[in-house]
Amino acid sequence: MSTQNLTLLTDLYELTMMQGYFETQENETVVFDVFFRENPNKSGYSIMAGVEQVIDYIKNLHFSYEDVDYLRGLGIFSEDFLHYLSGFHFSGSIYAIPEGTVIFPKEPLVKVIAPIMEAQLVETAILNIINHQSLIATKTSRVVFAAQGDGIMEFGLRRAQGPDAGLYGARAAMIGGCVGTSNVLAGKLFDVPVMGTHAHSWIMSFKDEYTAFKEYAKLYPDACTLLVDTYDTLKSGVPNAIRVFREMREEGIISKHYGIRLDSGDLAYLSKQARRMLDEAGFTDAVIAASNDLDEMLIHDLKMQGAAITSWGVGTNLITSKDCPSFGGVYKLAAIQNAEGEFIPKIKISENTEKITNPGNKTIYRVYDKETGKIRADLICFADETYDTSKELLLFDPNATWKKTRLAGGTYTIREILKPIFIHGECIYTSPSVMEIAEYCRHEKETLWDETKRLFYPHRVYVDLSQKLYDTKAALLDDLSR
Numbered sequence: 261m262s263t264q265n266l267t268l269l270t271d272l273y274e275l276t277m278m279q280g281y282f283e284t285q286e287n288e289t290v291v292f293d294v295f296f297r298e299n300p301n302k303s304g305y306s307i308m309a310g311v312e313q314v315i316d317y318i319k320n321l322h323f324s325y326e327d328v329d330y331l332r333g334l335g336i337f338s339e340d341f342l343h344y345l346s347g348f349h350f351s352g353s354i355y356a357i358p359e360g361t362v363i364f365p366k367e368p369l370v371k372v373i374a375p376i377m378e379a380q381l382v383e384t385a386i387l388n389i390i391n392h393q394s395l396i397a398t399k400t401s402r403v404v405f406a407a408q409g410d411g412i413m414e415f416g417l418r419r420a421q422g423p424d425a426g427l428y429g430a431r432a433a434m435i436g437g438c439v440g441t442s443n444v445l446a447g448k449l450f451d452v453p454v455m456g457t458h459a460h461s462w463i464m465s466f467k468d469e470y471t472a473f474k475e476y477a478k479l480y481p482d483a484c485t486l487l488v489d490t491y492d493t494l495k496s497g498v499p500n501a502i503r504v505f506r507e508m509r510e511e512g513i514i515s516k517h518y519g520i521r522l523d524s525g526d527l528a529y530l531s532k533q534a535r536r537m538l539d540e541a542g543f544t545d546a547v548i549a550a551s552n553d554l555d556e557m558l559i560h561d562l563k564m565q566g567a568a569i570t571s572w573g574v575g576t577n578l579i580t581s582k583d584c585p586s587f588g589g590v591y592k593l594a595a596i597q598n599a600e601g602e603f604i605p606k607i608k609i610s611e612n613t614e615k616i617t618n619p620g621n622k623t624i625y626r627v628y629d630k631e632t633g634k635i636r637a638d639l640i641c642f643a644d645e646t647y648d649t650s651k652e653l654l655l656f657d658p659n660a661t662w663k664k665t666r667l668a669g670g671t672y673t674i675r676e677i678l679k680p681i682f683i684h685g686e687c688i689y690t691s692p693s694v695m696e697i698a699e700y701c702r703h704e705k706e707t708l709w710d711e712t713k714r715l716f717y718p719h720r721v722y723v724d725l726s727q728k729l730y731d732t733k734a735a736l737l738d739d740l741s742r
């Protein structure tokens with residue numbers, strides 16, 4: 261939250277390195293990139309989320325008297341360094357891809373340009389925030405895709421990995437496309453719709469199911485979703501719900517939003533039977549909602565089975581991204597500024613060529629097909645490179661350079677997707693509201709080809725390097741292998 265001081269939310273090694281830089285170096289300005297190597301959940305794309313919380317974190321970055329005192333107590337920091345920390349503030353620049361944007365592996369999601377002591381300190385918290393929210397936004401986006409336009413309600417708070425994961429997970433889930441959340445604190449803090457039904461305990465607390473439904477309908481006639489599986493879904497739950505709906509209709513209080521929720525058993529079979537019973541009773545607009553360990557695969561499968569469900573409550577699998585519990589974003593040094601103000605590219609070698617980093621102070625252009633508005637590729641280049649869209653653009657796969665695509669001038673458009681957030685310590689970016697981000701995210705997904713959006717074996721979007729960046733990288737690798 262915006263006033264929270266998370267300065268010590270870092271790994272100890274960031275502070276021990278910071279002290280090392282303080283003792284041994286000139287505190288040169290460096291460039292660090294946040295990027296990830298693989299989309300989670302076998303997705304063809306990911307969704308950026310968490311920038312607003314990164315902004316809050318950076319704005320509140322300071323070592324309080326108690327923080328400094330605690331660090332002193334560890335017995336590993338000098339008084340000179342602790343004195344430096346007590347006057348610390350972030351003076352660098354940060355660029356980020358706006359929340360809700362579709363993102364792909366290898367591209368810089370966040371770029372930090374700052375004196376090395378500052379840039380090093382912020383690694384852990386930035387990764388923590390972006391990794392978590394981007395993971396949940398991406399998972400949600402897949403669940404939403406599977407539901408083919410039906411609403412997904414985020415129900416995961418009780419099974420999230422702690423309060424923060426529940427709260428910021430709900431925020432990310434809204435960005436990824438949920439229609440609402442059961443998380444009331446998320447509703448208050450992020451101004452997003454809260455919604456829900458009722459629990460089995462409600463039914464069990466009354467003398468019988470009918471009375472429980474009736475009392476609920478009296479209290480909440482405008483949002484009356486009755487949980488029908490406590491005793492026997494088709495023999496008792498649905499008939500009792502119909503009885504109550506009928507009485508509501510007779511009393512003229514039938515609402516716009518009413519229906520049932522299934523939470524166990526064969527959801528395809530039960531939903532079809534329930535639909536038939538509701539329709540026969542004249543309640544054709546009663547909504548059938550379902551929950552019970554759902555995820556995108558199950559929802560996809562239930563759709564294939566012709567389930568008559570049009571509203572889905574998804575908890576555990578979404579809020580924990582159960583099939584892929586980590587986003588895998590990393591933070592790597594890409595350049596060091598010399599005395600002349602030039603950024604000298606740096607590279608990290610790996611046995612695994614996929615893990616070799618992209619050097620330099622970079623930016624990203626998203627290249628769109630002019631006619632369809634769909635993404636052709638992303639192009640990572642140096643920050644000072646520019647492109648003229650009236651000229652031919654040559655794209656090539658950096659891992660298989662013989663794979664080339666030539667886009668004729670006038671057939672494509674480009675958009676720089678990395679945006680300035682902080683310049684020389686000053687925040688120059690205003691975060692949109694979560695619902696505005698969610699709307700933007702919905703449009704962003706329209707720029708993906710269907711082949712990229714599909715749940716299984718999606719088509720990969722190319723993330724290419726400019727010729728200049730490719731040549732620089734090759735030259736650095738060449739130098740290091742001498």
Ligand SMILES: Nc1ncnc2c1ncn2[C@@H]1O[C@H](COP(=O)(O)OP(=O)(O)OP(=O)(O)O)[C@@H](O)[C@H]1O
Nearest residue numbers: 523524525526527528529551552553554558561565
């Ligand atoms: N038609 C279906 N096709 C595929 N999966 C289904 C179908 N119906 C339900 N499921 C899923 O199968 C799983 C069954 O859950 P589980 O074995 O816990 O039984 P249950 O119905 O929840 O019983 P109970 O809650 O009474 O223990 C859930 O994840 C549920 O969403």
Ligand SMILES: O=P(O)(O)OC[C@H]1O[C@H](OP(=O)(O)OP(=O)(O)O)[C@H](O)[C@@H]1O
Nearest residue numbers: 415459460523551552553554574575576
């Ligand atoms: O299955 P999930 O995707 O995690 O969705 C949330 C679950 O949480 C509730 O169950 P719970 O047993 O906690 O409470 P209940 O007594 O209200 O069913 C709800 O009925 C869902 O089944």
Ligand SMILES: O=C(O)c1cccnc1
Nearest residue numbers: 415442455456457458573
């Ligand atoms: O409102 C609901 O139906 C709900 C909320 C949280 C978890 N499960 C269900």
